[in-house]
Amino acid sequence: MNHFSIQKQLLARSDRFGLKIASYMSEGAQALPHDVSERLRAARAQAVSKRKIAANDSHVALANGVGSSTLILGSRLGFGWLSRVGLVFPLVALVIGVMAINSIQSERRAQELAEVDAALLTDDLPPAAFTDPGFVQCLKNDR
Secondary structure: OOHHHHHHHHHHHHHHHHHHHHHHHHHHHOOOOHHHHHHHHHHHHHHHHHHHHHHHHHHHHHHHHHHHHHHHHOOOOOOHHHHHHHHHHHHHHHHHHHHHHHHHHHHHHHHHHHHHHHHHHHOOOOHHHHHOHHHHHHHHHHO
């Protein structure tokens, strides 16, 4: 089944449902006072007019949806290079942003490592003491 036949079936079902609801409402409307029934009639007419407008809008939206793939790939309507630039620009911005974040993070990591190295080298103990198993055991026993 193609998309158009499915949409026609859905519209037919919704129309049948609307007719069924309208018949139930019409049966109950006979017992209502005249002024209430007139207000209901006006509201029903307004709803039907909006339904017709919405049905026409859905056909326009469907036609626009079918043509949207041609707008992306360079269309017959004259949006060729401008639409391509519009699609590529966010991608370029994303790549530049990721590269900037990577650069900032690697710089911070290098700065942290430099601070640790500076703390080790300026300490009273030589760096070899931190790798000595006896010194590590001594530190654990002092705590």
